Amino acid sequence: MDGVTGLDVHTLGIIGLAVGIAIALSFSLMSLVLRGMAALHVWAAAFWLLTFAGLAQGYDENGSFLSAIIGSVLIALANAAMLIGIAMHLGHPLRWRGPALVIVLFLLIQVGFMVWPPSQPLESAVFGLKSIFWDGWMVFFLLRAPRELKAGSLFTALVFVIDALFYVARGLVSLHPEMESPELASLLTTSNYLFGILCTFLLSTGFTLMLSQRLVHDLRVAANVDGLTGLLNRTALLKAAAPVLQANREHTHAVLLFDLDHFKAINDRWGHAGGDAVLQHFTRTLREGGIPARALLSRYGGEEFLLLAPCTSANVAVTLAESLRALVERSPAHYAGEPIMFTTSVGVATGTGTHIQRLIDTADAALYQAKRTGRDRVEAMVSDPSAGDRVNEATSAASALT
Structure with missing residues (x-):
């Protein structure tokens, strides 16, 4: 045994x-x-x-x-x-x-x-x-x-x-x-x-x-997630936006589309590492700039960034866009021990419904208008024509601040 x-x-x-x-x-x-x-x-x-x-x-x-x-x-x-x-x-x-x-x-x-x-x-x-x-x-x-x-x-x-x-x-x-x-x-x-x-x-x-x-x-x-900035990418933004808009379909929503002005010149002077530093600094600036808690922020592509602010009126959206534009203007990025000054143009679109792409297209048109008329400025358009007068008033008020 x-x-x-x-x-x-x-x-x-x-x-x-x-x-x-x-x-x-x-x-x-x-x-x-x-x-x-x-x-x-x-x-x-x-x-x-x-x-x-x-x-x-x-x-x-x-x-x-x-x-x-x-x-x-x-x-x-x-x-x-x-x-x-x-x-x-x-x-x-x-x-x-x-x-x-x-x-x-x-x-x-x-x-x-x-x-x-x-x-x-x-x-x-x-x-x-x-x-x-x-x-x-x-x-x-x-x-x-x-x-x-x-x-x-x-x-x-x-x-x-x-x-x-x-x-x-x-x-x-x-x-x-x-x-x-x-x-x-x-x-x-x-x-x-x-x-x-x-x-x-x-x-x-x-x-x-x-x-x-x-x-x-x-x-x-x-x-x-975008690997450089840590923000949602375009695909993730569109996916995350759908249920938010569906749950608040009766409210007015805002899309803010940012584009860094003359970004190619930054890359040409400072190299792509300097350009990456600017993109990361811009991301931090937006995050710390008082964006709404429910907002979705994404790197939409290249030097374009998109902010979806659900349940946000036209007046509030334009005021927010102008505030962020001014904050970027006075907040240079730093690379290799030197400041890099840069600005951003912003296109704002507001409207009701569940069609995020319609808001983005409208914001893109507004952004094109901002870049065509001098850059470093905010332009707003609406998907809902009945809100047009309110947005025009808000745009005029924001312009008066500059």
């Missing part, structure tokens, strides 16, 4: 080692392809550490120095790496100092156990508490995952919860009066290996799911 049990444990150890190497290798290969995902590199290192820990321990429980110290340190480092990878992946800052202090603390306890051997129940309880502590710390971060990463994070958190419950159950069993019996000790050893293999596989699945969700989210963002 003892020989069979030893063979079973040895076989489980070999299987666990093979599984660990396969998972660590797969994560390492993925990290070579997905180089921009820092958490993936950390998780690959964590799985290698777990594999080396199993190898160092020799897949036995003979209490040797190699098993008790080196293996325990590698497992603690693997837990710390998983924790830091989770924090990085979810955008929660976490330095090595906290995990390092925990590693040192448990290492000191392990050394103390080598000098003053504890009872088996006490050693099992401390080992279980260490695992439960790491599991709880990781669950804490995973439960704070943003909505777009929630599913994968919840699955991984569930794996860590199951792991913690396993060690709670193991600790309770270790308190049983028959704990010293060879049969129970053999059963616990076998269950440790089986659960370790299963848990490693489930963790790799959870981390892979988290990585997949991150990739899908990043691709969606890349498809909807």
Whole structure:
């Protein structure tokens, strides 16, 4: 019976080692392809550490120095790496100092156990508490995952919860009066290996799911957001505008179309890097210029920017456009230690209904009029003829401010 049990444990150890190497290798290969995902590199290192820990321990429980110290340190480092990878992946800052202090603390306890051997129940309880502590710390971060990463994070958190419950159950069993019996000790050893293999596989699945969700989210963002300014692109703006206009179809809406004056001259003098600096500065200026909270701001194309202000009257729209135009005029961008003065022309369109493209076309016509009549000015037109008198009055009032 003892020989069979030893063979079973040895076989489980070999299987666990093979599984660990396969998972660590797969994560390492993925990290070579997905180089921009820092958490993936950390998780690959964590799985290698777990594999080396199993190898160092020799897949036995003979209490040797190699098993008790080196293996325990590698497992603690693997837990710390998983924790830091989770924090990085979810955008929660976490330095090595906290995990390092925990590693040192448990290492000191392990050394103390080598000098003053504890009872088996006490050693099992401390080992279980260490695992439960790491599991709880990781669950804490995973439960704070943003909505777009929630599913994968919840699955991984569930794996860590199951792991913690396993060690709670193991600790309770270790308190049983028959704990010293060879049969129970053999059963616990076998269950440790089986659960370790299963848990490693489930963790790799959870981390892979988290990585997949991150990739899908990043691709969606890349498809909807302008990489230089961080604003919505044209496609995303049109998609986001449709439900807003539909929900407020009886109200007047405004579209402000901005074009940076003589932008080609800026690129010719300062290079494209200087032009990019101007575009980024212009974006910050608009965002900080008091645009309505519900407004949608996008880079419509090249040096053109579009602002959709739902439920905004003609008077308010023109006043806002003039305010932003004047703010841009007196707020130069800075590049290579020098200011870059620039201005913007603005076309304003207002109207009711759900046809965003009609408003954009009207704003584009107004923008053309602003550029044709001297640039650095605001021109307004309307899609709804009944609002024409109000817009003309607002345009005259805005012109009087300049």
